[in-house]
Amino acid sequence: MPKIELTTIINAPIETCFDLARSIDVHIESTKQTGEQAVAGRTSGLIELGETVTWRAKHFGMWQTLTSEITDFDKPNFFADELVKGAFKSFRHEHYFLARNGQTLMKDVFIFESPYGILGRLFNRMVLTKYMTSLLIKRNGVIKAAAEGVNG
Template sequence: MPSFEIVTHVTAPPERVFDISLDVDVHTASMAGSSEKAVGGVTTGSLKLGDIVTWQARHFGIRWRMTSTISAYDRPGYFVDEQVSGPFERWYHAHCFRPDGHGGTVMSDVVEFAAPLGPLGRVAEMLALRHYMPKLILIRNRHIKQAAEADLATD
């Protein structure tokens, strides 16, 4: 099963970065390139433990829906979102936040995923998803970093 980790340094405290990372509206703005939006469950505001959201997006020219839940939550250290239903055989995304010792945050995203359809899914993972999925997380993290640091500048 493919997995990857993305580490992002943010010049804002972990509490701020944690909260921004759970904001549906921030997530939607970060994924504007794929027209991702929340269409079911919690569709605006902040997510918390046990919340469910259905996302709709366009990737590879195809409209997808994925319903996920916040399955673990310990503010401001980490939360986990996992697919309940959708395009993946498995989707697990751990978001971790730790102080950097200088007032900022080291944000770490660990993602495990598996495509459906057995051998055909493994081919899709090798040809496209292993490269595409980290790029999406990087785009999202750039947006979270900008939002957290901009919010800090206006305090």
């Protein structure tokens, strides 16, 4: 299964970064290019342990729906969301936060699997890993800008 790991240094308190990373509203802002909207479950505010959100967005020219659930939660250090239903065969997105020297180190670990066996694995290698990395970098940039704007 492909694994994407990203680290972002943010000049803001850990609590601010943690809350922005689980904000439905910030997520929508970070995915404007896909027209992403929360259409069921938690549709605004801060998602919590055990809650789900269903997203509708346009990826690769097609409207897709995906539901994920917050399955692990340790405020303000860690949370994880996992696929309930959608185009992936599976995914787990782990969000780690570490306060150090007045900054927050935010780390994403995104592990995913596509359906369709070898065709899915080829798609992962040739297209999807790069695409998902780009989406996560954009998302982290929006979180960083929001956190540093609030605390800057």
